[in-house]
Amino acid sequence: MNILIIEDDTETGQYLERGLRETGWQTDWHTTPQAGILALSTRDYDAVILDRMLPGMDGVDALRLIRGAHMTTPVLMLTARTSIDDRVEGLEAGADDYLLKPFALSELIARLKIIARRPQQVVAQTALQIEDLILDRVKHTVKRGQHLLDLSPLEFRLLEFLMLHKDQVITRTILLEKVWGYRFDPKTSLVQTHLSRLRAKVDKPFDTELIRTVRGSGYAIGAQ
Amino acid sequence: MQSARNNTLGSTIFQQTLVASGVFVLVSLAILWAITTYMIWRIDNDQTRDLQSSADYASEVYYGRGRDALIAEEIADGGTLIWTDDYIYEVLEEQQQLWVLRGPDYSAIAGFAGLHGEMGWQTGWLDHPDIGQNVRSFRVQLRGGDTLTVAEFIPEDRANILGFGWLASLALVGIVLPLSLVTGYVLSQRVFRRIEEISATAAAIGMGEMAARATQSPRHDEFDRLAGNLNQMLDRLAALNGNIEAVSVGVAHDLRTPLTNIGGRMELIRRDAHDPDAVITHVDAAEAAQSQLMRVFDALLRLGEVKAGRRKTAFQPVDLSALILAMTDAYDPVFTDANKTFGADIAPDMTIHGDTELLEQMMANLLENALEHSRDAARVHVSLARSADGITLRVGDDGPGISPLDQARIFDRFFRADSSRTTPGNGLGLSLVQAIAELHGAHVQLDPKAKGAIFDVIFSDSA
Numbered sequence: 001m002n003i004l005i006i007e008d009d010t011e012t013g014q015y016l017e018r019g020l021r022e023t024g025w026q027t028d029w030h031t032t033p034q035a036g037i038l039a040l041s042t043r044d045y046d047a048v049i050l051d052r053m054l055p056g057m058d059g060v061d062a063l064r065l066i067r068g069a070h071m072t073t074p075v076l077m078l079t080a081r082t083s084i085d086d087r088v089e090g091l092e093a094g095a096d097d098y099l100l101k102p103f104a105l106s107e108l109i110a111r112l113k114i115i116a117r118r119p120q121q122v123v124a125q126t127a128l129q130i131e132d133l134i135l136d137r138v139k140h141t142v143k144r145g146q147h148l149l150d151l152s153p154l155e156f157r158l159l160e161f162l163m164l165h166k167d168q169v170i171t172r173t174i175l176l177e178k179v180w181g182y183r184f185d186p187k188t189s190l191v192q193t194h195l196s197r198l199r200a201k202v203d204k205p206f207d208t209e210l211i212r213t214v215r216g217s218g219y220a221i222g223a224q
Numbered sequence: 225m226q227s228a229r230n231n232t233l234g235s236t237i238f239q240q241t242l243v244a245s246g247v248f249v250l251v252s253l254a255i256l257w258a259i260t261t262y263m264i265w266r267i268d269n270d271q272t273r274d275l276q277s278s279a280d281y282a283s284e285v286y287y288g289r290g291r292d293a294l295i296a297e298e299i300a301d302g303g304t305l306i307w308t309d310d311y312i313y314e315v316l317e318e319q320q321q322l323w324v325l326r327g328p329d330y331s332a333i334a335g336f337a338g339l340h341g342e343m344g345w346q347t348g349w350l351d352h353p354d355i356g357q358n359v360r361s362f363r364v365q366l367r368g369g370d371t372l373t374v375a376e377f378i379p380e381d382r383a384n385i386l387g388f389g390w391l392a393s394l395a396l397v398g399i400v401l402p403l404s405l406v407t408g409y410v411l412s413q414r415v416f417r418r419i420e421e422i423s424a425t426a427a428a429i430g431m432g433e434m435a436a437r438a439t440q441s442p443r444h445d446e447f448d449r450l451a452g453n454l455n456q457m458l459d460r461l462a463a464l465n466g467n468i469e470a471v472s473v474g475v476a477h478d479l480r481t482p483l484t485n486i487g488g489r490m491e492l493i494r495r496d497a498h499d500p501d502a503v504i505t506h507v508d509a510a511e512a513a514q515s516q517l518m519r520v521f522d523a524l525l526r527l528g529e530v531k532a533g534r535r536k537t538a539f540q541p542v543d544l545s546a547l548i549l550a551m552t553d554a555y556d557p558v559f560t561d562a563n564k565t566f567g568a569d570i571a572p573d574m575t576i577h578g579d580t581e582l583l584e585q586m587m588a589n590l591l592e593n594a595l596e597h598s599r600d601a602a603r604v605h606v607s608l609a610r611s612a613d614g615i616t617l618r619v620g621d622d623g624p625g626i627s628p629l630d631q632a633r634i635f636d637r638f639f640r641a642d643s644s645r646t647t648p649g650n651g652l653g654l655s656l657v658q659a660i661a662e663l664h665g666a667h668v669q670l671d672p673k674a675k676g677a678i679f680d681v682i683f684s685d686s687a
Contacts, residue, residue: 088538102518104511154553180554184526184585185519187592187653193558216508 001116002044005029006036006062007051007078012101016049019105031055033062040066045073046116049108050095052079052086060093067094074115078103087183106217110169128163131223133202133210135163144206154179155198162211162221171218195219235416241408249401253393260389267382268360272345275362278321278374286366291325294372299323299334307336309352320376322350322359328369341373350375358383418447422454434462467637471524474638474651478520482513489513523652526585527637530659535579542583544683545574548608548617551587555595559604562595564621569607574615576683578664586660589653590619590679597677599623614685620671620678631670657681 003020007013008031020027028043030036033054040048048066052059063075074096079086087098096115099108128135132145140156142149151159157179162170172191176182180190195211203209211221286294295305304311307322315322315336324335338351341361350359361375421439428436437458438451489510496502529535552568559566594604598621607618626634633639635658638651661668661681671678 102514180550182584182588183581184588185522186588187519188555188558188595189561190554190558193561194554197557216511 001025001046001112003027003112004036004040004043004045004048004073006033006048006054006059007031008053008055009051012051012078015105016108020109023109033057033059033065037062037066037069040071040073041069047096047112048073048075049112050075050077052077052090060089063090063093063095076108076111076115104171104217106169106214107171107173110171110174110218113168114165114170114174128160128166130163130166130210130221131208133163135160142202144202147205149201151198151201154194155201158194158198159202159221162219165221167220167222169214169217169220174218235412237415238408238412241412242405245401245404245408248404249396252396252400256389256392256396260385263385264382267379267385271360271376271378272362274321275360275374275376278323279362279364279372282323282372282374283364283366286370286372291366291370295325295334299325305334306332309338309354312336312352312355322375324373325366326371326373333370335373339373339375341375343371347378415447422447422451425451425454429458434458434465470639471637475520475524478638478651479517482516485513486510520652523656527652527656527659530582530656530663533663535582536663538579539577540579541575542578542580543573544576544578544583544615544617545570545572545608547580547583548587548606551584551591552606555588555591559595563601564595564598565601565603567603567605569605569609571609574608574610576615576664582660582663586657586681587617587619589657590681593653593657593679594619594621594677597621602676611682613682615683617681617683618678619681620674621676623676625674625676626670628672631672634670635668 003025005013005016005020005027007016007029010031013029013031017027017029028039028045030039033056036048036050050059050063054062059077059079063077066073066075075094076097076099077090077095078099078101079090080101090098097111099111126136126138128137134143135156136142137160142151142156142159158175161175161179173185175191175195176184176186199209199211203211208223210223211219214220282294282298285298299305303314307315312322322336322339324337324339325333327333336350339359339361340351341348341363343363343365345360345362347358347360349356357380358378359375360378361373363371363373365371425436425438437455440448440451440455489506492506493503493510496506549568549570552566552570556566556568591604591606594602598604602621602623604619604621607616609616609618630639635654636651637655639655640651657679658668664683666681666683668679668681671680
């Protein structure tokens with residue numbers, strides 16, 4: 001993937017560049033919104049990481065400029081922890097996702113993968129399949145081999161989201177946001193509890209485990 | 225601090241009373257003398273006009289028909305030529321005026337000889353043994369040294385009016401002015417004393433005596449209202465101050481532990497640098513401590529944001545029933561895993577005006593509070609129903625409950641009951657519940673009689 005970073009803080013910039021390159025992605029890093037927008041108009045990127053606080057221009061204003069110029073590259077905004085209202089403002093200005101500083105690199109990468117430009121055929125699929133696990137999005141049924149699995153509506157949505165992002169690490173916070181719609185961080189093991197129930201139904205009775213825990217990051221679904 | 229009495233004379237209110245009474249007396253005097261002068265002028269004017277016309281008429285007769293005609297027709301008029309002291313009374317019965325015609329040697333030819341006067345206008349007395357009343361006279365020159373003097377008594381009213389004018393002036397200056405000064409002094413002293421009390425309270429607060437409060441009289445006047453408002457403000461400030469202190473101590477305490485952990489893990493990483501597995505363990509632990517820190521910050525920020533009321537602009541209709549139902553569904557397995565029974569009784573279609581995200585946070589905090597602080601195998605129950613006051617959301621467990629000592633403080637930031645020190649948490653959860661409820665015009669209360677901890681969030685209809 002090809003990522004454009006617009007971030008004025010040297011330490012964060014270096015951290016992002018190093019972390020993303022280790023993942024095997026290409027990055028371009030600019031410290032001013034002007035240089036960043038110029039780069040965006042001349043090269044093709046899969047996603048943009050845009051800092052909220054930039055010298056001379058608010059990140060939200062920069063984003064409005066980008067969207068105003070009909071550049072549809074997915075944008076993930078970074079912001080210091082000041083106000084939840086910031087997030088609403090950023091999303092309204094056209095950001096695809098939003099992350100509070102400080103953040104874990106794994107969380108950032110997981111989120112970038114979700115928003116990055118990719119062939120859209122996955123979304124249109126009416127049935128999702130991984131190995132012998134088949135989720136029918138129309139009939140709302142899940143089958144593993146010949147066995148029909150009895151999932152609660154929540155477990156169905158959880159599995160559907162994981163399967164839509166096959167082989168990607170999905171963090172706890174992403175699941176909370178996308179599946180439950182919760183923007184807060186529960187102290188309890190809300191996600192873990194539901195995930196373990198889902199795994200008990202999807203994986204436990206069968207030979208191969210499809211859902212796996214990614215240490216310290218989240219979950220992923222896919223053949224081993 | 226100077227005494228109140230010494231300051232009274234210099235106080236603004238006294239000075240203003242002084243100026244006001246001065247102006248009042250001056251204006252009164254001006255009006256009084258304007259009226260007096262006008263009335264006297266009217267009297268004098270009538271009299272001079274009478275006298276002038278009599279003198280004119282007499283001159284006309286004198287010049288037209290001669291001196292003797294004047295004497296015979298106008299002065300003697302069938303009576304005596306020279307008016308004696310007694311005859312005066314007869315004349316006065318018929319007319320108001322006294323006349324005297326004198327020859328060139330000033331001897332009286334006709335009329336009353338006791339009427340003296342220089343040429344032109346004059347006021348004076350009659351030369352008469354019994355009549356002491358003042359007269360106004362007008363003396364005109366006739367032919368050959370003859371002069372005619374006409375006179376009228378000055379009405380007693382004139383003197384009365386003048387006397388009244390002076391008396392009233394004297395009363396104004398001598399009685400009203402001192403009286404208003406005394407009233408002003410007494411009033412301003414009273415006001416001053418009340419203000420001085422309040423001012424002394426403020427000064428004491430300024431000197432750091434935070435417990436000082438203005439005294440209130442049972443009269444409930446404007447000063448009591450001022451003192452009451454001041455005290456209320458001070459109480460609120462004191463509460464806020466106490467809150468800030470508690471928050472500072474809480475923040476310091478809550479941050480110290482994870483920070484110490486992170487520092488310790490850093491040291492261990494340096495020591496175990498050769499052992500990748502150990503390093504990973506340390507990094508995991510440091511990350512956990514760091515996320516604990518962030519959680520405290522997030523909770524504080526959100527609390528601040530909610531308290532500031534900024535989110536209220538984004539309020540919209542929220543289906544509370546659906547929201548609570550979704551959350552109880554989500555948390556049900558968590559309770560089951562924690563070996564606690566969970567039940568919900570949600571009335572449908574309860575809608576309020578609010579912020580979905582914050583309401584979810586509030587519900588989550590209540591559920592997590594019940595999850596963490598209820599006894600093993602407790603029964604946790606959630607209900608949403610219409611009540612007399614509005615819509616009541618109840619989250620409760622059946623034990624062990626909250627000790628009466630702690631009940632008053634459970635909503636304070638960073639407060640944690642001793643019994644819950646061992647469980648994870650930062651003491652901000654219920655503060656946030658309360659803040660979010662208040663933002664929605666709702667009221668949170670703990671059922672003090674219940675065996676377990678039962679929280680009611682009451683969304684009143686009027687809010």
